[in-house]
Amino acid sequence: MHYVTVEGLTKSYGAAPLFENISFHIEEGDKIALVALNGTGKSTLLRILCGKEVPDSGKSWIHKDVTVVMLEQQADFNPNKSVLENIFNYSHPILQAIKNYELLTDDNQEPDLDKLTDAIARMDELNAWHFDSKVKQILGKLNIHQLDQPVGSLSGGQQKRVALAKVLIDIGFEHTHTLLIMDEPTNHLDVSMIEWLENYLDQERVTLLLVTHDRYFLDSVCNEIMEIDRQQLFIYKGNYENYLEKKAAREEMDKSSTEKARNQYRKELEWMRKQPKARTTKSKSRIDAFYDVEKRASQRLEQQQLELNVKMTRLGGKILELKKVYKSFGDLHILKGFDYTFKKGERIGVVGKNGVGKSTFLNMLMGLEPADSGKINVGETVVFGNYSQQGLIVKEDMRVIEFVKNIAEHFPLADGTKVSAAQFLQLFLFTPEKQYTFISKLSGGEKRRLFLLSLLFRNPNFLILDEPTNDLDLPTLSILEDFLLNYQGCILIVSHDRYFMDKLVDHLFVFEGDGVVRDFPGNYTQYREWEKDQDKIKEMPAPVAAAAPTATAAPVAAPLAPQKKMSFKEKRELELLEKDIADLEAEKKGIDAKMSAGDLPYEQLEPLTRRIGEVIQLLDEKSMRWLELSE
Structure with missing residues (x-):
């Protein structure tokens, strides 16, 4: 079934268009990833398809039987209402039946039996038990349990998970034909949640259009990639590897075509200069062709590789040493006697579930958070570069180039030469036009990119990166990875981006909870494989004990673990x-x-x-x- 047709779509903010005259189709069952530089219109295009923005020209047509459901980067919730009320906020009969049943069977209260009987009868009537089971699975996997909590009291990451749960529940109750649009669905999810979401979307018969920076997620879920590049749309069938190969081939052809156009332009320019003012009709057609050649010849091929031999601030013999460090917040133990001595050039990934204290650990290393006991000794030559989740804190009525020049006019290289602030900005994909844009006009991803650039421009020798991949586009991630691979200092990374971690880290600090930190020798994928092997070992049946030597020896019963009592709701569900x-x-x-x-x-x-x-x-x-x- 044909879901969406887009023809000749153009959208501009200011003088330059985000995209111009783009066209594409979406068929039932398609799972498409949309990729592009930050600030080039990905989110805008998604909002146009949802009817939340209007294009300057062109049209988008959606089949009348198709329902569009969208997960935006910023959730639109009523902060005073509970999680349950925000999730079940419209009057679908099955949703309302499940909502009433969940409220009545809350473990914190004794149900009104008459109302409960009516609720069960309504669930039976609508055959809603399968959907109720699905709701429980989604809420459980996304770690959403306190359904009566006001949404306004949740953190940004918790709200994002509630928004994701709402969208996944909605598509289960909508019409048969649903187009699911997702803008960065993996932000604020830990890796186990991302892996579950991968499997869920892969198994569901859903038509999907998403923006994501997570390349493993993209590769697992999507079968087509659309890229907005220089205001045009390019479509690649297949996985991420195929996209990279086809994109490289296209750019090589573009480069060859641009060189030919430039040679032709030089000849045509010479002819134009020789022409008299009174031109014939034949000359006029050649003049029109000249302007077309000029446009092609002036195309800039963005170089998305960063090769900088950085002149890093010297790092001494003593870097960072932790001795018997303890840290806790009430009953939450983050570190229990943690010992470690950092060595030159180490690249360590920090992983663990949300809420186990990873960000607190980073702040302790930089002296922003005190330890309860123990010692944290920082070397005199250490210069931290802290890429925090808070992002860029700066006056937004300043231009991009002014902000960077306020840090330094030039960036020193190891060979004694320097790169100017403008050249450094271009290496991080800020075009000359973009450099004179006010920071307030940048997209969220562009601000993150500027924050990253400003951090590296200060030449730190110990980088601490807390979720650096959130909101960054794939070209910028490629640049960051290339920079970090050539970086000679120490790197400590907290990230849920498995591809990014696998490419960069040598070993992991795994925060297992209750103050336990495991030093795992390998990258993230190797750790997950080891973890799955450990789970299999735990599931294996225990070996049968040898028979007692005498018949008179009475077996000693092992103490039974206290069993959790089944709630009424669970008995009914069973x-x-x-x-x-x-x-x-x-x-x-x-x-x-x-x-x-x-x-x-x-x-x-x-x-x-x-x-x-x-x-x-x-x-x-x-x-x-x-x-x-x-x-």
């Missing part, structure tokens, strides 16, 4: 799951019998094939939930 699993098994058996008969026409076979896939997936989900409750 009963319904048993019934649902039996019904699904019977349906699967019936479909198998029909399909194996071999006499069905294609128009009957196709929906049966589709349905048996859905039945198998439902059986897996419900069986897993049944096991969880049974335990």
Whole structure:
């Protein structure tokens, strides 16, 4: 089914267009990633498709049966309402039935039996139990538990997770045909959540258009990449690796074409200068062609590789030493007797679930947060470069070039030469026109890029990067990676971007919770593989103990762990799951019998094939939930 058609779309802010005369189509089942430099119109294009912005020219057509659901970077919630009220904020009958049931079966209160009976009857009537199970799965995986908490009291990251949960729940209750648009869905998610979201979107039969900087996520979820480059749209079928190969080939052709245009331009320019004022009609057509050649010849091919031999501030023998460091906030233990001595050129990744104290650990190293006990000794030659999540704090009525020149006019290189502030800005993809833009006019991603640039321009020798990849575009990430690979100082990185971590770090500090920090020798992917192996070992049955030598020896019973009592809601869910699993098994058996008969026409076979896939997936989900409750 045809979902979206975009023809000749143009949008400008100021003199230069973000994109010009772009066209594309979206078909049912497409999973498309949109990539481009920050500030070149990715979010604007998504908002145009949702009807939240209007193009300058061109048109976008969406099929009348398609519902568009969008996850924006900034969630639009009522801060005074609870998480539950914000998630279930419109009057779909199934959503309202689940909302009423969840409110009545809250573990913190005894349910009104009459109301509960009515709520269960309504759930039965609407066959809403499958959807309720799906809601629980989404909320649980995104670590959203306190549903009665006002959204205004949540952190930015928690609000982003609530917004993501709302969108995923919405697409389950919308019409059959839904276009899901997501702007940076992996921001503020830890890696286990990102991996779950990958699997969820991969399994769901959803049509998807997303903006993301997470290359593993993009590679796992998407089968097509659209790129906005120099105001034009380029489409690449396939994965991220294929996109890189095809893009490199296109840029090589563009370079060759531009060189030819420049040679032709020189000849045409000479002819133009020789022409008399009174020109013939034939000359006029050649003049028109001249301006076309001039436009092609003046194209700039953005160089997205950064090769700087940095003159780094000298780093002495003593760098950073931690001895028996303890830190906690009430019952939350962050460090318990942590010992470590940093060496020159170390590249360490810091990983762990949200809320275990990773950012606090970084602040302690820089002296911004005191330790409860122990010693943190910093070498005299250490110059920290702190890329924090707070971002750029600066007067926004200042131009980009003025901001950088206030730090220094030139950036020194190891060979004794210097790069000017303007040249350094260009290396980080700020064009001469952009350099004279006011900071207030920059996009969120461009401000992050400027913050990163200003940090590196100060020549630190110990970089501390807290979520550096959030809101950065793929070209800028490529530049940052190249810079850091050539960087001679120490690097400490907190990031949920697995691709970024795998490329840069030598080993990991894994914050396992309760003050335990594991020093893992390897990158993030290696750590995840090791972690999965450990989980398999834990799941293996314990070896059977040898028989006692004498019959009279009475076995000593091991103390049983206290079992959590099932709530009323969980008992009810377990009963319904048993019934649902039996019904699904019977349906699967019936479909198998029909399909194996071999006499069905294609128009009957196709929906049966589709349905048996859905039945198998439902059986897996419900069986897993049944096991969880049974335990």
